[in-house]
Amino acid sequence: MRIHFTLNGTVRQFDCEPGDSLLTLLRRAEIWSVKHGCETGECGACSVLIDGVLTPTCVMLAAQAEGHSLVTVEGLATGQQIHPLQQAFIDTGAIQCGYCTPAMLLAAKALLDRNPRPTEADARAVLGGVMCRCTGYVKPVEAILRAAALLRGETPPLKEQAPTATRVVGHPEPKVDAVRLVKGRPVFTDDMHLPGLLHAALLTSPHAHARIRAIDVERARSLPGVHAVLTYRDVPRVVYESGGQSYPNPLPYDQVSLDSKVRHVGDRVAVVAAETPDIARAALDLIRVDYEVLPAVFDPDVAQQPGAPVIHDEADAVKIEDAQHNLATSVHAQVGDVEKGLRESDRVFERTYYTSQVQQAHLEPHVCLTYWDEDDRLIVRSSTQVPFHTRRSLACR
Numbered sequence: 001m002r003i004h005f006t007l008n009g010t011v012r013q014f015d016c017e018p019g020d021s022l023l024t025l026l027r028r029a030e031i032w033s034v035k036h037g038c039e040t041g042e043c044g045a046c047s048v049l050i051d052g053v054l055t056p057t058c059v060m061l062a063a064q065a066e067g068h069s070l071v072t073v074e075g076l077a078t079g080q081q082i083h084p085l086q087q088a089f090i091d092t093g094a095i096q097c098g099y100c101t102p103a104m105l106l107a108a109k110a111l112l113d114r115n116p117r118p119t120e121a122d123a124r125a126v127l128g129g130v131m132c133r134c135t136g137y138v139k140p141v142e143a144i145l146r147a148a149a150l151l152r153g154e155t156p157p158l159k160e161q162a163p164t165a166t167r168v169v170g171h172p173e174p175k176v177d178a179v180r181l182v183k184g185r186p187v188f189t190d191d192m193h194l195p196g197l198l199h200a201a202l203l204t205s206p207h208a209h210a211r212i213r214a215i216d217v218e219r220a221r222s223l224p225g226v227h228a229v230l231t232y233r234d235v236p237r238v239v240y241e242s243g244g245q246s247y248p249n250p251l252p253y254d255q256v257s258l259d260s261k262v263r264h265v266g267d268r269v270a271v272v273a274a275e276t277p278d279i280a281r282a283a284l285d286l287i288r289v290d291y292e293v294l295p296a297v298f299d300p301d302v303a304q305q306p307g308a309p310v311i312h313d314e315a316d317a318v319k320i321e322d323a324q325h326n327l328a329t330s331v332h333a334q335v336g337d338v339e340k341g342l343r344e345s346d347r348v349f350e351r352t353y354y355t356s357q358v359q360q361a362h363l364e365p366h367v368c369l370t371y372w373d374e375d376d377r378l379i380v381r382s383s384t385q386v387p388f389h390t391r392r393s394l395a396c397r
């Protein structure tokens with residue numbers, strides 16, 4: 001279907017599918033300032049101004065934009081001259097990762113368009129629809145009030161810094177990538193679209209503990225648009241540490257990319273690479289897996305009892321502390337004489353505390369992009385990280 005709406009002052013025509021969200025359409029049109037976050041209307045990162053009102057685009061059909069007027073951050077600057085709001089966000093240090101910044105700028109613009117003299121409470125209220133997991137809201141509120149003053153022709157001073165004896169440390173510095181971030185430039189991994197890019201989808205385990213007796217991927221492999229379907233039979237067994245991110249990878253090495261055994265619900269069973277995400281997902285439905293479901297453990301104390309199911313029974317795991325009792329590793333730390341401290345305490349409370357797995361929950365989706373560059377280096381780029389380079393020989397090993 002074909003739709004028309006005004007985008008940053010110009011009437012534009014777009015082709016889309018009836019089910020396409022406005023977010024999908026705008027990003028397909030390379031309006032990269034519109035960020036892809038939760039897709040459920042909660043984070044606000046995808047918001048644009050529609051007829052002057054901040055509106056999330058992930059929960060709106062593209063067709064609903066027909067005839068309306070949309071403003072994105074690409075429409076804020078005048079030529080090379082950035083908008084006072086953008087400048088104020090830079091000046092006040094209101095940006096960290098910058099993923100929420102475009103939506104914050106638009107929320108602020110909607111406010112200043114109708115109220116040139118907002119109070120701090122007004123500025124706080126208007127940011128209520130945009131989640132920020134890094135900066136918080138103190139600096140963006142300061143930026144909005146500063147921009148309002150700039151737009152009124154005033155020259156507000158930046159907040160006084162405490163005097164220091166240093167020339168750099170303790171003094172405000174604009175972020176090196178601040179201008180690109182306030183312009184909503186495609187600097188995030190999810191913004192990168194390379195020609196011929198294949199999309200991956202994972203088939204994951206529905207069982208907490210199971211062995212793969214058989215796996216049939218032939219129908220998935222023959223689906224048009226599918227380039228590869230990988231299972232444990234297709235990838236080298238390279239053990240690594242599931243919980244570590246640093247280099248060198250800390251012990252224990254308790255994981256391989258794809259295994260013939262799954263050890264938790266959501267564990268990886270197969271990977272599909274296809275020309276579109278939809279084809280990749282369709283291929284997952286064609287994979288048939290025969291599982292031998294094994295007894296599972298769901299409690300850390302039960303898991304360490306004699307006779308509990310052994311989750312890591314593989315022979316090639318390295319330095320698991322006590323595989324027979326499902327203890328991967330343990331950490332001991334002591335500051336001072338703990339026993340003495342306990343003896344001398346007025347009260348001693350002994351409790352056991354449990355917490356669920358914690359995710360740092362950045363707004364940008366988890367994305368990983370890999371490609372060979374012109375110097376034959378394997379580039380691996382993942383969410384909120386700068387690219388790092390690996391020699392092809394190292395990647396192959």
Ligand code: FES
Binds near residue numbers: 036037041047
């Ligand atoms: S509100 Fe649309 S991506 Fe989160």
Ligand code: FES
Binds near residue numbers: 134
């Ligand atoms: S600066 Fe707001 S999400 Fe990172």
